[in-house]
Amino acid sequence: MTKKQPKIAVFGGGSWATAIVKMLSENVNEIGWYMRSESVLDHIKQNQHNPKYISSVEFDINQLFLSNKINEMVSYADYLIFAVPSAFLKEELEKLTTSLEGKVIFSAIKGIEPESGLIVGEYFHKKYNIPYDNIGVITGPCHAEEVALERLSYLTLACSDESKAKLMSSFLKSRYINTKTSDDIVGTEYAAVLKNIYAMAAGMAHGLGYGDNFQAVLMSNAIREMKRFIKKVHKMKRNINNSAYLGDLLVTGYSTFSRNRMFGNMIGKGYTVKSAMMEMSMVAEGYYATKSAYKIKQKNGAKTPIIDTVYKILYENKDPKIEFLKLSERLD
Amino acid sequence: MTKKQPKIAVFGGGSWATAIVKMLSENVNEIGWYMRSESVLDHIKQNQHNPKYISSVEFDINQLFLSNKINEMVSYADYLIFAVPSAFLKEELEKLTTSLEGKVIFSAIKGIEPESGLIVGEYFHKKYNIPYDNIGVITGPCHAEEVALERLSYLTLACSDESKAKLMSSFLKSRYINTKTSDDIVGTEYAAVLKNIYAMAAGMAHGLGYGDNFQAVLMSNAIREMKRFIKKVHKMKRNINNSAYLGDLLVTGYSTFSRNRMFGNMIGKGYTVKSAMMEMSMVAEGYYATKSAYKIKQKNGAKTPIIDTVYKILYENKDPKIEFLKLSERLD
Numbered sequence A, B: 001m002t003k004k005q006p007k008i009a010v011f012g013g014g015s016w017a018t019a020i021v022k023m024l025s026e027n028v029n030e031i032g033w034y035m036r037s038e039s040v041l042d043h044i045k046q047n048q049h050n051p052k053y054i055s056s057v058e059f060d061i062n063q064l065f066l067s068n069k070i071n072e073m074v075s076y077a078d079y080l081i082f083a084v085p086s087a088f089l090k091e092e093l094e095k096l097t098t099s100l101e102g103k104v105i106f107s108a109i110k111g112i113e114p115e116s117g118l119i120v121g122e123y124f125h126k127k128y129n130i131p132y133d134n135i136g137v138i139t140g141p142c143h144a145e146e147v148a149l150e151r152l153s154y155l156t157l158a159c160s161d162e163s164k165a166k167l168m169s170s171f172l173k174s175r176y177i178n179t180k181t182s183d184d185i186v187g188t189e190y191a192a193v194l195k196n197i198y199a200m201a202a203g204m205a206h207g208l209g210y211g212d213n214f215q216a217v218l219m220s221n222a223i224r225e226m227k228r229f230i231k232k233v234h235k236m237k238r239n240i241n242n243s244a245y246l247g248d249l250l251v252t253g254y255s256t257f258s259r260n261r262m263f264g265n266m267i268g269k270g271y272t273v274k275s276a277m278m279e280m281s282m283v284a285e286g287y288y289a290t291k292s293a294y295k296i297k298q299k300n301g302a303k304t305p306i307i308d309t310v311y312k313i314l315y316e317n318k319d320p321k322i323e324f325l326k327l328s329e330r331l332d
Helices: A015-025 A038-047 A070-076 A086-094 A118-130 A144-148 A164-171 A183-208 A212-233 A244-252 A259-268 A273-280 A285-299 A305-315 A320-330 B015-024 B038-047 B070-076 B088-093 B120-127 B146-147 B162-172 B185-208 B212-233 B242-252 B260-268 B273-280 B285-298 B305-315 B320-330
Strands: A007-010 A033-035 A066-067 A079-082 A104-107 A134-137 A155-159 A177-182 B008-011 B033-036 B064-067 B080-083 B104-107 B135-139 B153-159 B176-182
Touching: A007 A015, A007 A070, A015 A033, A015 A164, A015 A177, A033 A070, A038 A066, A038 A285, A066 A070, A070 B015, A079 A164, A086 A118, A086 A285, A086 B104, A104 A118, A118 A134, A134 A164, A155 A164, A155 A183, A155 A244, A155 B212, A164 A177, A164 A285, A164 B120, A177 A244, A183 A212, A183 A259, A183 A285, A183 A305, A183 A320, A212 A244, A212 A285, A212 A305, A212 B153, A212 B242, A244 A259, A259 A273, A259 A285, A259 A305, A259 A320, A285 A305, A305 A320, B008 B015, B008 B070, B015 B033, B015 B146, B015 B162, B033 B070, B038 B064, B064 B070, B080 B153, B080 B162, B088 B120, B088 B285, B104 B120, B120 B135, B135 B162, B146 B212, B153 B162, B153 B185, B153 B242, B162 B176, B176 B242, B185 B212, B185 B242, B185 B260, B185 B285, B185 B305, B185 B320, B212 B242, B212 B285, B212 B305, B242 B260, B260 B273, B260 B285, B260 B320, B285 B305, B305 B320
Parallel strands: A007 A033, A007 A079, A033 A066, A079 A104, A104 A134, A155 A177, B008 B033, B008 B080, B033 B064, B080 B104, B104 B135, B153 B176
Antiparallel strands: A134 A155, B135 B153
């Protein structure tokens, strides 16, 4: 008797969710795809692509089970991949009347749940009693846009239960996706969160007129800072230079398309936080991450000059020019 | 009685040599500057700038002791900073009739002496009996172009004799240059050499159509490979994520202006090695570095998939497309 293949569903309608559905479609016969917007779902049904994000990607509708009813989707799936913006996670989960018991939950969110200040894995564990063995993380370095172009990319699938990481890996691996598994769910998720803060810092530096030499020093300091921070949060043997940590930092910190870097760039150029948010008509994930990371580091005492600098600029209305001058003396 | 300030001279007429003279001119009353070309020296005397490299930088001629006689310059100086291309080092030094005894030699070359396959510090030690305590390294991340613009940059000064590293640091530090000292002359110099190979690899990947996701994975693997390589060559406690190692890798690997990356890009796009060299009318430092690094790794057994790949493409005429496909399976 062969084991029944578990059912998989992706939650979210953004570019990363869309990219994940595309990657799964290379291996999985039927993929559940939940998003709030009925009109977008209708568009996908009629036109085989997401009208708003990486719309060049064509789907085979017969492969998709589409729904805007979250309870229906949770009932349907055994493996749930969450890729909604962290700011909407709480609201989405509050719609649940269906139990999450026995479900395996992978986070592809790369953000902090703003109200609780928890990373997504912790949030599911603490608020929904999901055991850590049923919690996983999908992490890059991976821009959705390059998945759409089928440019070779690498994913790390982390779960303390290795068999689940391996299963998820087998769902996602394809001719343009290489995968690797890890048991460091806390570290990989924090790395995905913190890198957005460092991308903001890179954007601020750029906006302030610092150049490539400084950017290289900033990233070199950022990875050391990330290592110290994660070590305080969850001490275990990890190589911080693996793709899930350093690679993810670099792809975001060097991307001129990163929304976090763009947001930072505007701040560096003199926009207020409010006007930068309005201009972007969204809040960059790194904004919440900064507050939460700063609180955590205040408790655990990690030395985090870059996070501190970004926090002071975003939340204490400090002058980016002066704060970066001070920061530059603390970097080496 | 105060100690007499040692005399300093820079050897080389390229952009990095010119940038070093500029940095020194912030602190040092008189700087010796040697280069082969009499006409360039004449131009500098008459027009206060180097006509060929970072020519926006203006010098105060009264601060410079200019000469195209290497023996005169060696006699003049106590601290000798070499910034000639590695391919010309041997030839230049063969002109010497003056002794190097008692001189302190800093290498800013970032390359391997092609004939011997030695890094510059080793070359001076083995061929000219300079004790290691009198050998130092000046390393970035630092593009000369950004020094010209006075954009904040960081240098690492390495010497096993800490007092000499500190003295050199005091000569170079200014409002736009931060400095750090290190005792790892072998590691910092190898890092500066190897990063050119990785920049070539990054260029090849780009030329072959790989994207930013792959580039981040490549750099994340490159720093791990660099760590393994350097550890085999000279085992000591070092943080490979410090600016002199990771920062220098990043500034070159992500720079579209790097000659090594440009050279790699042409190879990736299908140029032969010969035609790429002709097109660039120069040989990128990484070309020699690849051969030498490959020989070293064959002896010491370091696992270096990226160096191996670049070697096979440059020296064994292998197809970049196929070699990068194989490499992509070895990266993670």
